[in-house]
Amino acid sequence: MTDEEIASDLTLRDVLDAAAEDLADVRGAADGDAVTWAVGDTVFAALDAGRSEFRLDPLVARAALRTPDTAPSTRGPDWVAFAPETLDDGAVDRAEAWFLSAYRRAGRHARPGSGAH
Numbered sequence: 001m002t003d004e005e006i007a008s009d010l011t012l013r014d015v016l017d018a019a020a021e022d023l024a025d026v027r028g029a030a031d032g033d034a035v036t037w038a039v040g041d042t043v044f045a046a047l048d049a050g051r052s053e054f055r056l057d058p059l060v061a062r063a064a065l066r067t068p069d070t071a072p073s074t075r076g077p078d079w080v081a082f083a084p085e086t087l088d089d090g091a092v093d094r095a096e097a098w099f100l101s102a103y104r105r106a107g108r109h110a111r112p113g114s115g116a117h
Contacts, residue, residue: 012052012084015092016045019099026103037103044106045099046075051083054098057105064098 013035020026020037027038034048046053053073056064064070064080069091073079082098084091 010087010092012050012087012095013047015087015095016047016052016099019096020103023103025107037099039103039106042106044102051081052095052099053079053081054102055079055105056098056102060098060101064094067094 016035016037017028020028025039029036029038035046036043037045042055044055053075054064055075055078058078061078061080064082065072069082069084071081071083073081080098082091082095084095
């Protein structure tokens with residue numbers, strides 16, 4: 001079995017669900033095939049029709065936009081859309097890293113007294 005055959009069994013939803021699994025304060029919400037993940041009221045990641053979106057620190061977002069399969073998101077300037085054609089090891093690594101980065105950022109914004117909205 002080749003890496004591509006193995007990767008074809010894994011979905012972006014599988015990757016993001018696994019990344020969220022051990023994060024106790026993450027709340028997932030599904031609406032049909034669309035899913036969002038939040039800490040408190042702060043949504044930090046979304047998935048719909050094979051396209052994931054992550055709310056990243058602006059510096060991380062700018063760097064992420066220079067990688068394959070990414071585009072600016074209509075959700076805002078700090079959001080990056082990611083829709084890999086092939087879910088290979090590199091795509092899995094980026095999806096996990098951006099999910100966790102977005103989670104950490106959302107946690108800072110969700111803390112009482114942080115001054116963030």
